[in-house]
Amino acid sequence: MLQIDVGFRRGTFELVARTNIGTGVTGICGPSGCGKSTLLGLLAGLLKPRNGTLCFNDEVLCDVARDVFVPPWRRHFGMVFQDGQLFPHLSVRSNLLYGHAHLEAAERRFDLAAVAQLMEITPLLDRRPAQLSGGERQRVALGRALLYSPRLLLLDEPLSSLDDRLKQQILPYLKRVKDETGIPMLYVSHSRPEVDYLADRVLEMEAGVLVTG
Amino acid sequence: MELTPAESQALWLSARVALFATAGCLPIGIAVGWFLARRNFPGKWIVDAMVQLPMVLPPVVPGYFLLLLLGTQGPIGSWLLSTFGIVIAFTWKGAVIASAVMAFPLMVQPVRLAFRMIDVRLEQAATTLGATPWRAFLTITLPLAFPGIVAGSMLCFSRSLGEFGATMAFVGNIPGETRTLPLAIYSFTNVPNGEAPAMRLALLSILLAVSALLVSHWINRRAERLLGHASLRDDHAAN
Numbered sequence: 323m324l325q326i327d328v329g330f331r332r333g334t335f336e337l338v339a340r341t342n343i344g345t346g347v348t349g350i351c352g353p354s355g356c357g358k359s360t361l362l363g364l365l366a367g368l369l370k371p372r373n374g375t376l377c378f379n380d381e382v383l384c385d386v387a388r389d390v391f392v393p394p395w396r397r398h399f400g401m402v403f404q405d406g407q408l409f410p411h412l413s414v415r416s417n418l419l420y421g422h423a424h425l426e427a428a429e430r431r432f433d434l435a436a437v438a439q440l441m442e443i444t445p446l447l448d449r450r451p452a453q454l455s456g457g458e459r460q461r462v463a464l465g466r467a468l469l470y471s472p473r474l475l476l477l478d479e480p481l482s483s484l485d486d487r488l489k490q491q492i493l494p495y496l497k498r499v500k501d502e503t504g505i506p507m508l509y510v511s512h513s514r515p516e517v518d519y520l521a522d523r524v525l526e527m528e529a530g531v532l533v534t535g
Numbered sequence: 536m537e538l539t540p541a542e543s544q545a546l547w548l549s550a551r552v553a554l555f556a557t558a559g560c561l562p563i564g565i566a567v568g569w570f571l572a573r574r575n576f577p578g579k580w581i582v583d584a585m586v587q588l589p590m591v592l593p594p595v596v597p598g599y600f601l602l603l604l605l606g607t608q609g610p611i612g613s614w615l616l617s618t619f620g621i622v623i624a625f626t627w628k629g630a631v632i633a634s635a636v637m638a639f640p641l642m643v644q645p646v647r648l649a650f651r652m653i654d655v656r657l658e659q660a661a662t663t664l665g666a667t668p669w670r671a672f673l674t675i676t677l678p679l680a681f682p683g684i685v686a687g688s689m690l691c692f693s694r695s696l697g698e699f700g701a702t703m704a705f706v707g708n709i710p711g712e713t714r715t716l717p718l719a720i721y722s723f724t725n726v727p728n729g730e731a732p733a734m735r736l737a738l739l740s741i742l743l744a745v746s747a748l749l750v751s752h753w754i755n756r757r758a759e760r761l762l763g764h765a766s767l768r769d770d771h772a773a774n
Contacts, residue, residue: 368659394662407660411678411761420674421664470664 328374337530347507349521357530358510362476367394400472404479406463408451415447421470431471441465457488475507545719553695556634560642560691568646590640598704629706630713638694642687649683681758689751
């Protein structure tokens with residue numbers, strides 16, 4: 323599904339990733355600072371690799387040698403950030419619909435009511451992000467990415483800003499997304515138990531290197 | 536108080552010049568403020584210095600250069616005259632340009648700061664939801680920078696109202712054309728028995744400035760409510 327063969331450098335930090343990601347949930351585990359978030363940034367198109375290629379099924383997303391680069395807004399990957407990154411000036415409803423509203427009708431796999439119900443955020447729709455608790459915020463962020471009907475969902479430590487009790491509360495929602503939508507997910511975390519709970523397979527990343535097969 | 540024709544002339548001219556100068560500075564100020572906040576390029580400090588320059592120079596100097604450039608004998612001024620028949624020097628349009636040049640740094644600073652304060656990752660989040668950079672700018676960056684843009688406009692407007700030196704050098708002190716409130720006050724202080732009318736105009740200036748402050752305060756209050764800052768107090772109720 324996703325063929326990764328990229329190199330990236332920023333300052334003295336160097337990242338090398340060479341692997342294939344299949345459907346289902348793939349966990350990427352490794353200590354803080356090993357380059358997990360950088361890797362997701364490269365996959366989302368927020369960062370440009372220094373060399374290599376990136377392909378999703380038959381589509382070339384990036385080929386440095388041939389000067390091909392598909393920008394993030396054309397990759398149609400959803401992303402959930404560590405701290406949600408909800409738009410503070412928009413209501414929960416507008417946040418949820420931000421990506422959804424500009425999709426073609428045929429591209430829409432979910433509607434607002436269904437996702438709000440799945441994430442149990444229906445009573446929060448008219449609130450502002452500032453009025454949400456940390457756990458609610460992450461559920462909205464997840465719902466927003468889902469409503470965008472992504473081809474792949476990138477999750478960048480979505481639970482790391484929450485305490486253990488809240489983590490236990492959110493994990494079932496992620497499990498639901500996995501079981502009920504079938505969207506392929508790439509789940510990045512430094513916490514092995516979290517990854518084991520969700521992922522079908524786990525890749526280890528260390529000191530900027532993720533090479534398999 | 537009842538205004539004399541000369542007084543109301545100066546008042547409306549001042550308001551018109553300040554409004555046009557602010558409206559002209561607004562789009563350029565947003566563009567330059569964004570560039571200075573978000574882009575690094577070689578020679579950035581030169582652009583930065585050029586933007587700040589009118590604020591640190593004696594105002595007569597930019598006014599004098601404007602006259603050299605835009606006067607009917609100047610390279611741009613003579614071209615405008617021969618091509619479009621437009622005269623800038625010694626007209627109210629020139630007063631607008633003089634005010635705009637002098638007030639521009641005050642527009643750019645708060646706008647630049649506002650853009651700097653916005654987390655770039657919010658824009659990145661928008662692009663991962665299919666938004667082009669332009670849409671992300673219009674729907675995320677610009678609304679979040681709105682209070683800074685209002686503050687910049689307010690400073691720009693007030694600085695335009697007070698513009699004296701550059702205006703005097705570039706467009707003179709012509710009643711009904713370029714004699715704004717500060718120039719009218721100055722003129723009255725130079726004639727016998729001018730103290731009372733000068734005081735009336737000074738009070739008028741205070742009135743105008745305070746109204747501008749109140750308007751910007753009102754806009755900011757509304758913007759903060761829309762941006763969700765005012766809701767922080769309801770935060771505890773929600774949890």
